[in-house]
Amino acid sequence: MGEHLRCQDIQVSFGGVRACNNLSLTVPRGKIIGLIGPNGAGKTTLFNVLSRFQSYDAGDVYFEGKLANDRMPHHMVSMGMARTFQNINLFKDQTTLQNIMTGAHGQIGNPISAMCWLPAARRRERQIEDYAIHVADMLNLTPELENEVGNLPYGHQKRVELARALASRPSMLLLDEPVAGCNDSETQELKELVFKVNREMGVTVLLVEHDMSMVMEVCDFIYVINFGANLAMGTPGEVRANKDVIAAYLGEDDD
Protein backbone atom coordinates (compact mmCIF):
# COMPACT_ATOMS: atom_id res chain seq x y z
CA MET A 1 0.00 0.00 0.00
CA GLY A 2 3.00 2.23 0.33
CA GLU A 3 3.98 4.83 2.84
CA HIS A 4 1.62 7.62 3.74
CA LEU A 5 3.67 9.70 6.12
CA ARG A 6 7.35 9.56 6.89
CA CYS A 7 9.61 11.67 9.04
CA GLN A 8 13.33 11.39 9.23
CA ASP A 9 15.83 12.52 11.85
CA ILE A 10 13.56 15.15 13.36
CA GLN A 11 15.29 17.41 15.88
CA VAL A 12 13.49 19.91 18.05
CA SER A 13 15.01 21.87 20.92
CA PHE A 14 13.29 24.11 23.42
CA GLY A 15 16.12 26.16 24.84
CA GLY A 16 18.50 23.54 26.18
CA VAL A 17 15.98 20.72 26.12
CA ARG A 18 16.09 18.30 23.24
CA ALA A 19 12.43 17.35 22.82
CA CYS A 20 13.10 15.31 19.69
CA ASN A 21 16.49 13.86 18.92
CA ASN A 22 16.73 12.20 15.51
CA LEU A 23 13.24 10.78 15.56
CA SER A 24 12.16 8.82 12.52
CA LEU A 25 9.01 6.95 11.75
CA THR A 26 7.03 5.68 8.79
CA VAL A 27 3.28 5.34 8.63
CA PRO A 28 2.02 2.92 5.98
CA ARG A 29 -1.23 3.72 4.23
CA GLY A 30 -4.43 2.34 5.70
CA LYS A 31 -2.96 1.15 9.02
CA ILE A 32 -3.42 2.19 12.62
CA ILE A 33 -0.05 3.12 14.02
CA GLY A 34 0.58 3.77 17.70
CA LEU A 35 3.12 6.15 19.16
CA ILE A 36 3.86 5.55 22.81
CA GLY A 37 6.45 6.52 25.35
CA PRO A 38 6.77 7.74 28.93
CA ASN A 39 5.71 11.27 29.85
CA GLY A 40 7.96 13.86 28.31
CA ALA A 41 9.23 11.50 25.64
CA GLY A 42 8.38 13.98 22.89
CA LYS A 43 5.25 12.36 21.49
CA THR A 44 3.14 15.50 21.35
CA THR A 45 6.08 17.53 20.05
CA LEU A 46 6.51 15.04 17.23
CA PHE A 47 2.77 15.26 16.55
CA ASN A 48 3.01 19.02 16.32
CA VAL A 49 5.94 18.70 13.96
CA LEU A 50 4.07 16.28 11.72
CA SER A 51 0.99 18.51 11.55
CA ARG A 52 3.31 21.51 11.11
CA PHE A 53 2.16 23.33 14.24
CA GLN A 54 5.73 23.24 15.48
CA SER A 55 8.89 24.24 13.69
CA TYR A 56 11.93 22.01 13.94
CA ASP A 57 15.67 22.42 13.77
CA ALA A 58 16.52 19.57 11.43
CA GLY A 59 14.97 16.64 9.64
CA ASP A 60 12.39 16.05 6.94
CA VAL A 61 8.67 15.33 6.91
CA TYR A 62 7.16 13.63 3.86
CA PHE A 63 3.39 13.44 3.51
CA GLU A 64 1.80 11.70 0.52
CA GLY A 65 5.30 11.42 -0.89
CA LYS A 66 5.85 15.18 -0.83
CA LEU A 67 8.32 17.06 1.28
CA ALA A 68 6.27 19.03 3.81
CA ASN A 69 8.98 20.99 5.61
CA ASP A 70 7.76 24.39 4.46
CA ARG A 71 4.07 23.69 4.83
CA MET A 72 1.71 25.46 7.19
CA PRO A 73 -0.93 23.63 9.27
CA HIS A 74 -3.68 24.57 6.82
CA HIS A 75 -1.67 23.10 3.94
CA MET A 76 -1.47 19.81 5.77
CA VAL A 77 -5.24 19.81 6.27
CA SER A 78 -5.87 20.49 2.60
CA MET A 79 -3.46 17.66 1.72
CA GLY A 80 -5.56 15.30 3.80
CA MET A 81 -4.08 15.30 7.30
CA ALA A 82 -6.43 16.07 10.18
CA ARG A 83 -5.61 16.11 13.86
CA THR A 84 -7.07 16.37 17.33
CA PHE A 85 -5.45 17.77 20.45
CA GLN A 86 -4.55 16.33 23.82
CA ASN A 87 -6.24 19.25 25.57
CA ILE A 88 -9.42 19.77 23.61
CA ASN A 89 -9.41 22.71 21.19
CA LEU A 90 -12.94 23.56 20.10
CA PHE A 91 -15.05 26.65 19.47
CA LYS A 92 -16.78 26.43 22.83
CA ASP A 93 -19.51 29.02 22.27
CA GLN A 94 -20.52 27.54 18.93
CA THR A 95 -22.81 24.60 18.42
CA THR A 96 -21.68 21.09 17.62
CA LEU A 97 -22.90 21.50 14.06
CA GLN A 98 -20.97 24.75 13.60
CA ASN A 99 -17.84 23.14 15.02
CA ILE A 100 -18.04 20.20 12.66
CA MET A 101 -18.84 22.41 9.68
CA THR A 102 -15.79 24.55 10.41
CA GLY A 103 -13.76 21.38 10.08
CA ALA A 104 -14.93 21.19 6.47
CA HIS A 105 -13.36 24.57 5.76
CA GLY A 106 -11.32 23.13 2.89
CA GLN A 107 -14.52 22.55 0.93
CA ILE A 108 -15.93 26.08 0.99
CA GLY A 109 -14.09 26.94 -2.21
CA ASN A 110 -13.31 30.55 -2.98
CA PRO A 111 -13.99 32.66 0.14
CA ILE A 112 -15.32 35.57 -1.92
CA SER A 113 -17.97 33.54 -3.73
CA ALA A 114 -18.81 31.82 -0.44
CA MET A 115 -19.50 35.13 1.31
CA CYS A 116 -21.51 36.40 -1.67
CA TRP A 117 -23.75 33.32 -1.51
CA LEU A 118 -23.23 32.49 -5.17
CA PRO A 119 -25.36 29.49 -6.19
CA ALA A 120 -22.39 27.16 -6.51
CA ALA A 121 -21.15 28.22 -3.10
CA ARG A 122 -24.57 27.61 -1.57
CA ARG A 123 -24.60 24.10 -3.01
CA ARG A 124 -21.21 23.47 -1.43
CA GLU A 125 -22.51 24.86 1.84
CA ARG A 126 -25.43 22.47 1.76
CA GLN A 127 -23.08 19.56 1.05
CA ILE A 128 -20.87 20.61 3.94
CA GLU A 129 -23.86 20.68 6.25
CA ASP A 130 -25.10 17.32 5.05
CA TYR A 131 -21.71 15.75 5.52
CA ALA A 132 -21.34 17.31 8.98
CA ILE A 133 -24.68 15.78 9.97
CA HIS A 134 -23.58 12.47 8.51
CA VAL A 135 -20.37 12.53 10.55
CA ALA A 136 -22.25 13.56 13.68
CA ASP A 137 -24.58 10.65 13.12
CA MET A 138 -21.67 8.26 12.81
CA LEU A 139 -20.22 9.49 16.10
CA ASN A 140 -23.59 9.43 17.88
CA LEU A 141 -23.65 13.21 18.20
CA THR A 142 -26.92 13.87 16.39
CA PRO A 143 -28.89 14.84 19.53
CA GLU A 144 -26.18 17.35 20.44
CA LEU A 145 -26.00 19.08 17.06
CA GLU A 146 -27.64 22.28 18.30
CA ASN A 147 -25.95 22.30 21.68
CA GLU A 148 -23.07 24.65 22.44
CA VAL A 149 -19.95 22.54 22.69
CA GLY A 150 -18.92 24.18 25.95
CA ASN A 151 -21.99 22.66 27.61
CA LEU A 152 -21.19 19.10 26.60
CA PRO A 153 -19.56 16.52 28.83
CA TYR A 154 -15.88 15.78 28.29
CA GLY A 155 -16.35 12.55 26.40
CA HIS A 156 -18.73 14.24 23.98
CA GLN A 157 -16.30 17.06 23.39
CA LYS A 158 -13.63 14.53 22.50
CA ARG A 159 -15.99 13.09 19.92
CA VAL A 160 -16.89 16.53 18.55
CA GLU A 161 -13.20 17.14 18.02
CA LEU A 162 -12.91 13.85 16.20
CA ALA A 163 -15.95 14.78 14.12
CA ARG A 164 -14.40 18.13 13.23
CA ALA A 165 -11.26 16.35 12.09
CA LEU A 166 -13.29 13.88 10.01
CA ALA A 167 -15.32 16.66 8.42
CA SER A 168 -12.23 17.69 6.46
CA ARG A 169 -12.42 14.26 4.75
CA PRO A 170 -8.86 13.38 5.67
CA SER A 171 -6.81 10.50 4.38
CA MET A 172 -4.86 10.47 7.64
CA LEU A 173 -5.91 11.21 11.17
CA LEU A 174 -3.54 12.19 13.98
CA LEU A 175 -5.12 11.51 17.36
CA ASP A 176 -3.38 12.92 20.42
CA GLU A 177 -4.53 10.92 23.44
CA PRO A 178 -8.12 10.43 22.30
CA VAL A 179 -9.21 8.57 25.44
CA ALA A 180 -7.28 10.54 28.07
CA GLY A 181 -9.70 11.41 30.84
CA CYS A 182 -12.47 9.22 29.46
CA ASN A 183 -14.23 6.56 31.50
CA ASP A 184 -14.38 2.90 30.47
CA SER A 185 -17.51 3.06 28.36
CA GLU A 186 -16.32 6.22 26.59
CA THR A 187 -12.98 4.54 25.94
CA GLN A 188 -14.71 1.51 24.52
CA GLU A 189 -16.84 3.71 22.28
CA LEU A 190 -13.83 5.63 20.96
CA LYS A 191 -11.96 2.41 20.35
CA GLU A 192 -14.77 1.22 18.12
CA LEU A 193 -14.88 4.57 16.39
CA VAL A 194 -11.18 4.45 15.57
CA PHE A 195 -11.72 1.01 14.06
CA LYS A 196 -14.70 2.25 12.11
CA VAL A 197 -12.86 5.26 10.74
CA ASN A 198 -9.96 3.07 9.72
CA ARG A 199 -11.83 0.11 8.27
CA GLU A 200 -14.90 1.75 6.75
CA MET A 201 -13.53 5.10 5.66
CA GLY A 202 -10.05 3.86 4.86
CA VAL A 203 -8.36 6.54 6.93
CA THR A 204 -4.82 5.97 8.14
CA VAL A 205 -4.55 6.63 11.87
CA LEU A 206 -1.56 7.72 13.91
CA LEU A 207 -2.33 7.54 17.58
CA VAL A 208 -0.61 8.84 20.70
CA GLU A 209 -2.07 7.20 23.75
CA HIS A 210 -1.23 6.32 27.34
CA ASP A 211 -4.02 3.80 27.71
CA MET A 212 -2.08 0.61 26.96
CA SER A 213 -5.11 -1.62 26.53
CA MET A 214 -6.38 0.73 23.84
CA VAL A 215 -3.03 0.92 22.07
CA MET A 216 -2.43 -2.82 22.19
CA GLU A 217 -5.90 -3.55 20.92
CA VAL A 218 -6.28 -1.15 18.02
CA CYS A 219 -2.78 -0.64 16.64
CA ASP A 220 -1.27 -2.63 13.82
CA PHE A 221 2.21 -1.39 14.59
CA ILE A 222 3.72 0.60 17.44
CA TYR A 223 6.63 3.02 17.74
CA VAL A 224 8.08 3.55 21.19
CA ILE A 225 10.06 6.68 21.89
CA ASN A 226 11.89 7.79 24.99
CA PHE A 227 13.83 11.00 25.73
CA GLY A 228 13.08 12.22 22.24
CA ALA A 229 14.66 9.24 20.50
CA ASN A 230 13.38 6.04 18.91
CA LEU A 231 13.48 3.26 21.48
CA ALA A 232 11.71 0.36 19.81
CA MET A 233 9.14 -0.57 17.23
CA GLY A 234 7.08 -3.58 16.31
CA THR A 235 3.72 -5.24 16.53
CA PRO A 236 1.87 -4.90 19.86
CA GLY A 237 3.08 -8.36 20.88
CA GLU A 238 6.72 -7.56 20.11
CA VAL A 239 6.59 -4.24 21.88
CA ARG A 240 5.02 -5.74 24.97
CA ALA A 241 7.87 -8.24 25.19
CA ASN A 242 10.64 -5.72 24.49
CA LYS A 243 13.03 -5.38 27.44
CA ASP A 244 13.96 -1.75 26.67
CA VAL A 245 10.32 -0.77 26.61
CA ILE A 246 9.60 -2.44 29.92
CA ALA A 247 12.64 -0.74 31.41
CA ALA A 248 11.59 2.67 30.09
CA TYR A 249 8.11 2.33 31.54
CA LEU A 250 8.87 0.55 34.81
CA GLY A 251 12.38 1.82 35.45
CA GLU A 252 15.71 -0.04 35.14
CA ASP A 253 16.37 -2.99 37.39
CA ASP A 254 19.45 -2.23 39.47
CA ASP A 255 20.91 -5.70 39.75
Place this chain on the structure above:
Amino acid sequence: MSKVPITKAASNNLESSPKYAPVRALKQRYTRQNLIAVAILVALAILIPLLPQVKGWMLSQVSLVIIYIIAAMGVAVLVGFTGLVSVGHGGFLAIGAYTSALLTKYFGVDLIIGLISAMFVSAFLGALLAVVFVRLSGAFMAIGTLGFAFFVGTVVNNVSIFEGRDGIFLDNNVILGIRIEDFGFYYTSVASLLLVTLAVYCLVNSGTGRAFMALRDSENAAKASGVNRLLYRVLAFAISAGITGIAGALNAHVVNYVSAEVYADIWYSVDILIAVVVGGPAILFGPYLGGIFVVMLPFFLERLADFSFILKGVVLIAVLRFAPAGVGELILRPLRIARRRKLRSVAAGLRESEVG
Protein backbone atom coordinates in the same frame (compact mmCIF):
# COMPACT_ATOMS: atom_id res chain seq x y z
CA MET B 1 -5.30 7.61 -3.28
CA SER B 2 -7.40 6.79 -0.31
CA LYS B 3 -9.02 10.21 -0.45
CA VAL B 4 -11.26 9.21 -3.33
CA PRO B 5 -13.15 6.36 -1.67
CA ILE B 6 -13.96 8.50 1.36
CA THR B 7 -15.52 11.19 -0.73
CA LYS B 8 -17.36 8.58 -2.74
CA ALA B 9 -18.66 6.81 0.31
CA ALA B 10 -19.68 10.13 1.72
CA SER B 11 -21.59 11.25 -1.31
CA ASN B 12 -23.36 7.90 -1.49
CA ASN B 13 -24.52 8.37 2.05
CA LEU B 14 -25.79 11.86 1.43
CA GLU B 15 -29.46 11.76 0.85
CA SER B 16 -29.84 15.20 2.35
CA SER B 17 -30.07 13.57 5.81
CA PRO B 18 -33.85 13.53 6.32
CA LYS B 19 -33.29 12.87 9.99
CA TYR B 20 -32.16 16.44 10.48
CA ALA B 21 -35.13 17.88 8.60
CA PRO B 22 -37.14 19.01 11.69
CA VAL B 23 -34.23 21.14 12.92
CA ARG B 24 -33.70 22.56 9.47
CA ALA B 25 -37.39 23.44 9.19
CA LEU B 26 -37.29 25.20 12.54
CA LYS B 27 -34.24 27.17 11.50
CA GLN B 28 -35.98 28.20 8.31
CA ARG B 29 -38.94 29.36 10.35
CA TYR B 30 -36.70 31.57 12.48
CA THR B 31 -35.09 32.98 9.35
CA ARG B 32 -38.55 33.80 7.99
CA GLN B 33 -39.47 35.53 11.23
CA ASN B 34 -36.28 37.60 11.06
CA LEU B 35 -37.04 38.50 7.47
CA ILE B 36 -40.54 39.66 8.36
CA ALA B 37 -39.13 41.86 11.13
CA VAL B 38 -36.63 43.35 8.68
CA ALA B 39 -39.35 43.90 6.07
CA ILE B 40 -41.46 45.82 8.59
CA LEU B 41 -38.49 47.99 9.52
CA VAL B 42 -37.73 48.68 5.87
CA ALA B 43 -41.34 49.59 5.19
CA LEU B 44 -41.27 52.01 8.13
CA ALA B 45 -38.01 53.51 6.92
CA ILE B 46 -39.54 54.11 3.50
CA LEU B 47 -42.94 55.37 4.62
CA ILE B 48 -42.26 57.55 7.66
CA PRO B 49 -40.41 60.30 5.71
CA LEU B 50 -43.54 60.72 3.60
CA LEU B 51 -45.44 62.07 6.61
CA PRO B 52 -45.94 65.83 6.36
CA GLN B 53 -44.43 66.49 9.82
CA VAL B 54 -41.01 65.20 8.72
CA LYS B 55 -38.55 67.96 7.84
CA GLY B 56 -35.44 67.75 5.70
CA TRP B 57 -33.05 68.37 8.59
CA MET B 58 -34.53 65.45 10.50
CA LEU B 59 -33.76 63.17 7.60
CA SER B 60 -30.21 64.51 7.47
CA GLN B 61 -29.84 63.66 11.12
CA VAL B 62 -31.16 60.15 10.52
CA SER B 63 -28.80 59.82 7.56
CA LEU B 64 -25.98 60.65 9.93
CA VAL B 65 -27.12 57.89 12.26
CA ILE B 66 -27.19 55.48 9.33
CA ILE B 67 -23.66 56.50 8.35
CA TYR B 68 -22.45 55.63 11.83
CA ILE B 69 -24.32 52.33 11.74
CA ILE B 70 -22.63 51.38 8.47
CA ALA B 71 -19.21 52.39 9.80
CA ALA B 72 -19.88 50.39 12.95
CA MET B 73 -20.92 47.38 10.84
CA GLY B 74 -17.50 47.51 9.23
CA VAL B 75 -15.77 47.57 12.59
CA ALA B 76 -18.06 44.80 13.88
CA VAL B 77 -16.87 42.45 11.13
CA LEU B 78 -13.38 42.85 12.54
CA VAL B 79 -13.99 43.21 16.28
CA GLY B 80 -17.07 41.05 16.72
CA PHE B 81 -16.64 38.30 14.19
CA THR B 82 -12.88 38.00 13.66
CA GLY B 83 -11.68 39.01 17.11
CA LEU B 84 -9.29 41.73 15.95
CA VAL B 85 -9.30 45.18 17.48
CA SER B 86 -9.08 48.32 15.38
CA VAL B 87 -8.89 51.78 16.86
CA GLY B 88 -8.13 53.28 13.48
CA HIS B 89 -11.23 52.92 11.38
CA GLY B 90 -11.59 56.68 11.22
CA GLY B 91 -8.75 56.37 8.74
CA PHE B 92 -10.92 54.27 6.42
CA LEU B 93 -13.80 56.67 6.93
CA ALA B 94 -11.49 59.42 5.69
CA ILE B 95 -10.25 57.33 2.77
CA GLY B 96 -13.83 56.65 1.68
CA ALA B 97 -14.81 60.28 2.10
CA TYR B 98 -11.89 61.68 0.12
CA THR B 99 -12.09 59.04 -2.60
CA SER B 100 -15.68 59.94 -3.34
CA ALA B 101 -15.17 63.67 -2.83
CA LEU B 102 -12.21 63.87 -5.20
CA LEU B 103 -13.95 61.77 -7.84
CA THR B 104 -17.00 63.98 -7.61
CA LYS B 105 -15.00 67.19 -7.71
CA TYR B 106 -12.70 66.31 -10.61
CA PHE B 107 -14.80 63.89 -12.63
CA GLY B 108 -18.32 64.80 -11.56
CA VAL B 109 -19.20 61.18 -10.97
CA ASP B 110 -22.55 59.88 -9.83
CA LEU B 111 -22.97 59.33 -6.09
CA ILE B 112 -23.39 55.58 -6.67
CA ILE B 113 -20.05 55.42 -8.47
CA GLY B 114 -18.56 57.45 -5.65
CA LEU B 115 -19.82 55.00 -3.04
CA ILE B 116 -18.60 51.94 -4.92
CA SER B 117 -15.18 53.44 -5.61
CA ALA B 118 -14.87 54.47 -1.98
CA MET B 119 -15.61 50.90 -0.97
CA PHE B 120 -13.00 49.41 -3.28
CA VAL B 121 -10.25 51.93 -2.56
CA SER B 122 -10.83 51.58 1.16
CA ALA B 123 -10.92 47.78 0.96
CA PHE B 124 -7.72 47.74 -1.07
CA LEU B 125 -5.88 49.98 1.38
CA GLY B 126 -7.35 47.94 4.23
CA ALA B 127 -5.87 44.79 2.70
CA LEU B 128 -2.49 46.50 2.31
CA LEU B 129 -2.57 47.66 5.91
CA ALA B 130 -3.59 44.18 7.05
CA VAL B 131 -0.58 42.64 5.33
CA VAL B 132 1.55 44.87 7.54
CA PHE B 133 -0.44 44.36 10.76
CA VAL B 134 -1.60 40.81 10.37
CA ARG B 135 1.00 39.28 12.65
CA LEU B 136 0.30 41.68 15.48
CA SER B 137 -2.15 40.65 18.13
CA GLY B 138 -4.37 42.29 20.72
CA ALA B 139 -3.14 45.60 22.05
CA PHE B 140 -0.33 45.81 19.50
CA MET B 141 -2.78 45.75 16.65
CA ALA B 142 -4.89 48.40 18.40
CA ILE B 143 -1.86 50.69 18.67
CA GLY B 144 -0.87 49.97 15.08
CA THR B 145 -4.30 50.86 13.72
CA LEU B 146 -4.34 53.97 15.86
CA GLY B 147 -1.07 54.96 14.23
CA PHE B 148 -2.69 54.39 10.85
CA ALA B 149 -5.53 56.80 11.70
CA PHE B 150 -2.97 59.46 12.68
CA PHE B 151 -1.08 58.77 9.48
CA VAL B 152 -4.18 59.31 7.35
CA GLY B 153 -4.94 62.47 9.31
CA THR B 154 -1.47 63.83 8.64
CA VAL B 155 -1.71 63.04 4.95
CA VAL B 156 -5.05 64.79 4.43
CA ASN B 157 -3.74 67.74 6.41
CA ASN B 158 -0.59 68.20 4.38
CA VAL B 159 -0.93 66.82 0.87
CA SER B 160 -2.22 69.58 -1.34
CA ILE B 161 -4.80 67.63 -3.33
CA PHE B 162 -6.81 67.09 -0.12
CA GLU B 163 -6.91 70.87 0.47
CA GLY B 164 -6.23 70.51 4.20
CA ARG B 165 -8.33 72.53 6.60
CA ASP B 166 -9.91 74.62 3.87
CA GLY B 167 -11.63 71.49 2.72
CA ILE B 168 -13.34 70.51 -0.49
CA PHE B 169 -16.81 71.84 -1.23
CA LEU B 170 -18.99 69.63 -3.39
CA ASP B 171 -21.96 70.34 -5.61
CA ASN B 172 -25.31 68.83 -4.83
CA ASN B 173 -25.46 65.08 -5.02
CA VAL B 174 -26.44 63.43 -8.26
CA ILE B 175 -27.84 59.94 -8.62
CA LEU B 176 -28.53 58.57 -12.11
CA GLY B 177 -28.40 62.12 -13.43
CA ILE B 178 -30.96 63.42 -10.94
CA ARG B 179 -30.02 65.96 -8.28
CA ILE B 180 -31.10 64.79 -4.87
CA GLU B 181 -31.81 66.72 -1.68
CA ASP B 182 -32.20 65.53 1.91
CA PHE B 183 -34.98 63.14 0.95
CA GLY B 184 -33.07 61.46 -1.84
CA PHE B 185 -29.99 61.25 0.29
CA TYR B 186 -31.93 59.65 3.09
CA TYR B 187 -33.20 56.93 0.77
CA THR B 188 -29.68 56.40 -0.58
CA SER B 189 -28.43 55.89 2.97
CA VAL B 190 -31.24 53.49 3.78
CA ALA B 191 -30.52 51.48 0.64
CA SER B 192 -26.80 51.41 1.45
CA LEU B 193 -27.51 50.25 4.99
CA LEU B 194 -29.82 47.54 3.74
CA LEU B 195 -27.24 46.27 1.28
CA VAL B 196 -24.44 46.37 3.84
CA THR B 197 -26.57 44.54 6.40
CA LEU B 198 -27.47 41.92 3.83
CA ALA B 199 -23.82 41.52 2.86
CA VAL B 200 -22.72 41.09 6.46
CA TYR B 201 -25.55 38.63 7.07
CA CYS B 202 -24.45 36.55 4.09
CA LEU B 203 -20.83 36.78 5.18
CA VAL B 204 -21.56 35.64 8.73
CA ASN B 205 -23.68 32.76 7.48
CA SER B 206 -21.12 31.42 5.05
CA GLY B 207 -17.99 29.33 5.19
CA THR B 208 -15.96 32.53 5.10
CA GLY B 209 -17.73 33.86 8.18
CA ARG B 210 -17.21 30.52 9.90
CA ALA B 211 -13.49 30.84 9.26
CA PHE B 212 -13.51 34.36 10.77
CA MET B 213 -15.31 33.14 13.87
CA ALA B 214 -12.98 30.16 14.08
CA LEU B 215 -10.00 32.52 14.25
CA ARG B 216 -11.82 34.52 16.91
CA ASP B 217 -12.70 31.56 19.12
CA SER B 218 -9.66 29.29 18.99
CA GLU B 219 -6.59 29.78 16.91
CA ASN B 220 -5.43 26.18 17.26
CA ALA B 221 -8.79 24.72 16.35
CA ALA B 222 -8.97 27.11 13.39
CA LYS B 223 -5.55 26.00 12.16
CA ALA B 224 -6.49 22.36 12.62
CA SER B 225 -9.61 23.02 10.55
CA GLY B 226 -7.43 24.24 7.73
CA VAL B 227 -8.09 27.97 8.03
CA ASN B 228 -5.31 30.05 6.54
CA ARG B 229 -4.87 32.53 9.36
CA LEU B 230 -3.06 35.25 7.45
CA LEU B 231 -5.31 35.12 4.40
CA TYR B 232 -8.52 35.33 6.40
CA ARG B 233 -7.23 38.08 8.62
CA VAL B 234 -6.36 40.13 5.55
CA LEU B 235 -9.75 39.36 4.04
CA ALA B 236 -11.55 40.41 7.22
CA PHE B 237 -9.59 43.63 7.26
CA ALA B 238 -10.40 44.37 3.64
CA ILE B 239 -14.13 43.71 4.05
CA SER B 240 -14.25 45.75 7.22
CA ALA B 241 -12.38 48.66 5.63
CA GLY B 242 -14.57 48.51 2.51
CA ILE B 243 -17.77 48.81 4.53
CA THR B 244 -16.41 51.69 6.59
CA GLY B 245 -15.28 53.30 3.34
CA ILE B 246 -18.89 53.37 2.14
CA ALA B 247 -19.85 55.13 5.37
CA GLY B 248 -17.05 57.61 4.75
CA ALA B 249 -18.31 58.44 1.27
CA LEU B 250 -21.83 58.98 2.58
CA ASN B 251 -20.40 61.13 5.34
CA ALA B 252 -18.73 63.36 2.74
CA HIS B 253 -21.91 63.77 0.74
CA VAL B 254 -24.34 64.28 3.58
CA VAL B 255 -22.87 67.76 4.09
CA ASN B 256 -21.21 68.08 0.65
CA TYR B 257 -17.98 69.02 2.34
CA VAL B 258 -14.82 67.26 3.48
CA SER B 259 -11.97 68.80 5.40
CA ALA B 260 -8.98 67.75 7.42
CA GLU B 261 -10.57 69.52 10.36
CA VAL B 262 -13.01 66.62 10.54
CA TYR B 263 -11.07 63.65 9.20
CA ALA B 264 -7.74 64.22 10.90
CA ASP B 265 -9.54 63.80 14.19
CA ILE B 266 -9.00 60.55 16.01
CA TRP B 267 -12.38 60.82 17.74
CA TYR B 268 -14.12 59.39 14.71
CA SER B 269 -12.28 56.13 15.24
CA VAL B 270 -13.11 56.10 18.93
CA ASP B 271 -16.76 56.93 18.34
CA ILE B 272 -17.21 54.07 15.89
CA LEU B 273 -15.54 51.66 18.27
CA ILE B 274 -17.78 52.85 21.11
CA ALA B 275 -20.82 52.32 18.90
CA VAL B 276 -19.74 48.75 18.21
CA VAL B 277 -18.92 47.85 21.79
CA VAL B 278 -22.05 49.43 23.27
CA GLY B 279 -24.40 47.96 20.68
CA GLY B 280 -22.87 44.50 20.65
CA PRO B 281 -20.12 43.55 18.21
CA ALA B 282 -21.10 39.97 17.47
CA ILE B 283 -24.73 40.54 16.52
CA LEU B 284 -26.00 42.09 13.34
CA PHE B 285 -28.39 44.36 15.15
CA GLY B 286 -25.76 45.68 17.60
CA PRO B 287 -24.27 48.42 15.39
CA TYR B 288 -27.78 49.81 14.88
CA LEU B 289 -28.17 50.50 18.58
CA GLY B 290 -24.59 51.70 18.87
CA GLY B 291 -24.96 54.08 15.93
CA ILE B 292 -28.14 55.57 17.34
CA PHE B 293 -26.49 55.94 20.75
CA VAL B 294 -23.32 57.61 19.51
CA VAL B 295 -25.06 60.12 17.21
CA MET B 296 -28.22 60.89 19.12
CA LEU B 297 -26.67 61.34 22.56
CA PRO B 298 -24.77 64.54 21.65
CA PHE B 299 -27.79 65.66 19.63
CA PHE B 300 -30.13 65.50 22.61
CA LEU B 301 -27.54 66.88 24.98
CA GLU B 302 -26.46 69.70 22.72
CA ARG B 303 -26.49 72.34 25.43
CA LEU B 304 -24.37 70.19 27.70
CA ALA B 305 -21.80 69.62 24.98
CA ASP B 306 -18.99 68.20 27.08
CA PHE B 307 -21.29 66.31 29.34
CA SER B 308 -22.24 63.99 26.50
CA PHE B 309 -18.59 62.89 26.23
CA ILE B 310 -18.58 62.01 29.90
CA LEU B 311 -21.88 60.17 29.54
CA LYS B 312 -20.52 58.19 26.60
CA GLY B 313 -17.63 57.06 28.77
CA VAL B 314 -19.90 56.17 31.65
CA VAL B 315 -22.21 54.15 29.41
CA LEU B 316 -19.24 52.40 27.81
CA ILE B 317 -17.89 51.35 31.18
CA ALA B 318 -21.33 50.26 32.37
CA VAL B 319 -21.85 48.17 29.25
CA LEU B 320 -18.44 46.53 29.54
CA ARG B 321 -19.11 45.77 33.17
CA PHE B 322 -22.70 44.56 33.01
CA ALA B 323 -23.31 43.49 29.42
CA PRO B 324 -19.96 42.75 27.82
CA ALA B 325 -21.69 41.31 24.75
CA GLY B 326 -23.43 44.66 24.22
CA VAL B 327 -26.85 46.17 24.72
CA GLY B 328 -28.18 44.44 21.61
CA GLU B 329 -27.38 41.05 23.09
CA LEU B 330 -29.10 42.13 26.32
CA ILE B 331 -32.27 43.00 24.44
CA LEU B 332 -32.28 39.94 22.22
CA ARG B 333 -31.24 37.49 24.90
CA PRO B 334 -34.76 36.28 25.84
CA LEU B 335 -35.59 35.62 22.21
CA ARG B 336 -32.25 33.93 21.57
CA ILE B 337 -32.48 31.72 24.63
CA ALA B 338 -36.01 30.66 23.70
CA ARG B 339 -34.97 29.83 20.15
CA ARG B 340 -31.84 27.99 21.20
CA ARG B 341 -33.77 25.95 23.73
CA LYS B 342 -36.32 24.99 21.14
CA LEU B 343 -33.66 24.06 18.61
CA ARG B 344 -31.81 22.03 21.22
CA SER B 345 -34.88 20.13 22.25
CA VAL B 346 -35.85 19.38 18.66
CA ALA B 347 -32.31 18.20 17.94
CA ALA B 348 -32.27 16.13 21.13
CA GLY B 349 -35.52 14.53 19.97
CA LEU B 350 -33.66 13.21 16.94
CA ARG B 351 -32.17 10.54 19.15
CA GLU B 352 -35.51 8.83 19.66
CA SER B 353 -36.25 8.57 15.98
CA GLU B 354 -32.81 7.01 15.63
CA VAL B 355 -33.46 4.35 18.25
CA GLY B 356 -37.11 3.73 17.50
